[in-house]
Amino acid sequence: MVFVDRALVRVKAGKGGDGAVSFRREKYVPRGGPDGGSGGKGGSIIVRAVSHKRTLYDVSLLHFVEAEPGGPGSRGKRQGKDGKDCVIEVPVGTQVFDAEREVLIADLVKDGMEVIVARGGRGGRGNAAFASPSNRTPRIAEKGEQGEEKVLRLELKTIAEVGLAGFPNAGKSTLLSVISNAKPLIADYPFSTRYPVLGVVERKGDRFFVVDIPGIIKDASKGAGLGLEFLRHIERVQVILCLVDLAPFYEDEPLTRFRVLLEEFTQYSPALLKKRIFVVGTKLDVPEAKQAFPSFKAALQKEGWKVFGISSLTGEGIEELLDTLQESVVELRKQEVEREPAPVPVAEPEAKTSRVYRFESEFLRRLVEEVAVSVQGESKVFEKQLNQRLSESGFMKYFERMALGSTVEVGPYRFYWDGKGLKILGE
Ligand SMILES: Nc1nc2c(ncn2[C@@H]2O[C@H](COP(=O)(O)OP(=O)(O)OP(=O)(O)O)[C@@H](O)[C@H]2O)c(=O)[nH]1
Numbered sequence: 001m002v003f004v005d006r007a008l009v010r011v012k013a014g015k016g017g018d019g020a021v022s023f024r025r026e027k028y029v030p031r032g033g034p035d036g037g038s039g040g041k042g043g044s045i046i047v048r049a050v051s052h053k054r055t056l057y058d059v060s061l062l063h064f065v066e067a068e069p070g071g072p073g074s075r076g077k078r079q080g081k082d083g084k085d086c087v088i089e090v091p092v093g094t095q096v097f098d099a100e101r102e103v104l105i106a107d108l109v110k111d112g113m114e115v116i117v118a119r120g121g122r123g124g125r126g127n128a129a130f131a132s133p134s135n136r137t138p139r140i141a142e143k144g145e146q147g148e149e150k151v152l153r154l155e156l157k158t159i160a161e162v163g164l165a166g167f168p169n170a171g172k173s174t175l176l177s178v179i180s181n182a183k184p185l186i187a188d189y190p191f192s193t194r195y196p197v198l199g200v201v202e203r204k205g206d207r208f209f210v211v212d213i214p215g216i217i218k219d220a221s222k223g224a225g226l227g228l229e230f231l232r233h234i235e236r237v238q239v240i241l242c243l244v245d246l247a248p249f250y251e252d253e254p255l256t257r258f259r260v261l262l263e264e265f266t267q268y269s270p271a272l273l274k275k276r277i278f279v280v281g282t283k284l285d286v287p288e289a290k291q292a293f294p295s296f297k298a299a300l301q302k303e304g305w306k307v308f309g310i311s312s313l314t315g316e317g318i319e320e321l322l323d324t325l326q327e328s329v330v331e332l333r334k335q336e337v338e339r340e341p342a343p344v345p346v347a348e349p350e351a352k353t354s355r356v357y358r359f360e361s362e363f364l365r366r367l368v369e370e371v372a373v374s375v376q377g378e379s380k381v382f383e384k385q386l387n388q389r390l391s392e393s394g395f396m397k398y399f400e401r402m403a404l405g406s407t408v409e410v411g412p413y414r415f416y417w418d419g420k421g422l423k424i425l426g427e
């Protein structure tokens with residue numbers, strides 16, 4: 001598998017089909033009326049997140065994607081065929097940007113989430129639609145509308161709760177192989193891991209994701225080693241484990257290596273330091289490592305760090321580490337729900353064209369459900385109460401950036417934005 005986490009692709013939605021000019025021709029009807037049908041709608045371009053993909057490699061080879069045009073209208077008021085939508089599948093965690101305007105269109109953080117990035121053009125009306133008492137034989141029909149066109153920048157930022165960071169050879173991949181289903185490459189030479197590897201830890205009826213990234217060395221932020229390129233993949237984790245090899249094969253002291261690691265984090269993005277960070281001394285089965293551990297731990301504890309000692313070989317300390325990790329993950333997940341609203345996909349600032357926005361927000365879904373249950377099918381009352389609650393919760397401002405007529409999807413509910421509030425969307 002070739003790992004690629006960025007891609008640029010130009011997309012063009014299908015043109016709408018042209019409307020037809022035609023007149024009814026039947027025996028014994030000398031001058032039949034206009035019967036030219038409308039053109040079909042052009043296909044749209046959709047970007048969808050799927051869990052079985054791990055890389056943007058194939059997408060990066062696409063360069064240009066175009067959806068099918070709508071078919072032309074024809075006689076007998078027959079409408080043209082709609083063009084097929086074109087779906088670009090990307091890994092979960094892909095952010096979709098409009099490259100020309102540098103705005104985030106969507107952040108596809110869950111399996112199955114999708115966004116329409118370019119809408120197909122509307123079909124043109126046929127001459128049947130133009131008949132009026134003053135013009136019974138219109139010879140005009142509309143052309144189909146052009147499909148939207150965009151340049152997309154796709155950027156994959158792995159979604160995982162826990163990230164493993166450390167110098168090359170620290171034992172990151174070995175730990176991942178012991179605690180999760182992943183089978184990463186393990187080797188005694190530096191930079192054996194060349195791209196992020198995701199593993200699932202299943203335990204005590206729960207599961208969480210851990211991502212292993214290539215080793216980091218001094219001056220990585222200036223391009224040394226594999227550079228800080230891959231730190232992007234721990235930007236979204238909740239907990240970072242800093243693995244420090246305590247076996248005596250390095251020039252620097254373990255403490256020094258830990259500080260270098262923190263310094264490289266700072267260079268990349270100070271936000272990383274705001275995450276929960278645990279220090280993990282590794283390879284305690286090696287006698288020298290075992291010996292070095294107490295003073296290493298004491299020194300860091302004095303500064304307020306939480307420190308663990310493990311051996312992936314014997315399993316020492318692993319259960320204790322996992323217990324704490326799981327507690328943290330559960331706790332931080334709860335906080336996340338409380339911290340909402342933080343809707344995704346992100347609405348564009350002052351979007352001009354209407355589109356479908358799917359909000360994967362637990363908070364919003366609950367709010368809609370509560371109102372729905374309380375008013376029991378009275379749609380006018382439902383809309384009124386819903387919009388009131390949305391204003392109170394501060395959610396309304398997200399919708400205000402959308403173009404008029406945009407569709408808003410929340411769980412199984414669909415609405416449209418009428419400029420002031422959400423209205424229920426009938427099929
Ligand atoms: N004795 C001992 N050796 C270990 C332990 N964990 C890892 N190793 C060895 O250390 C070497 C490096 O392990 P990896 O897991 O590949 O290290 P890494 O941090 O993923 O390295 P990079 O991918 O290069 O950054 C391998 O030879 C492992 O067998 C451990 O707990 N005890």
Ligand SMILES: [Mg+2]
Binds near residue numbers: 186192212
């Ligand atoms: Mg590795």
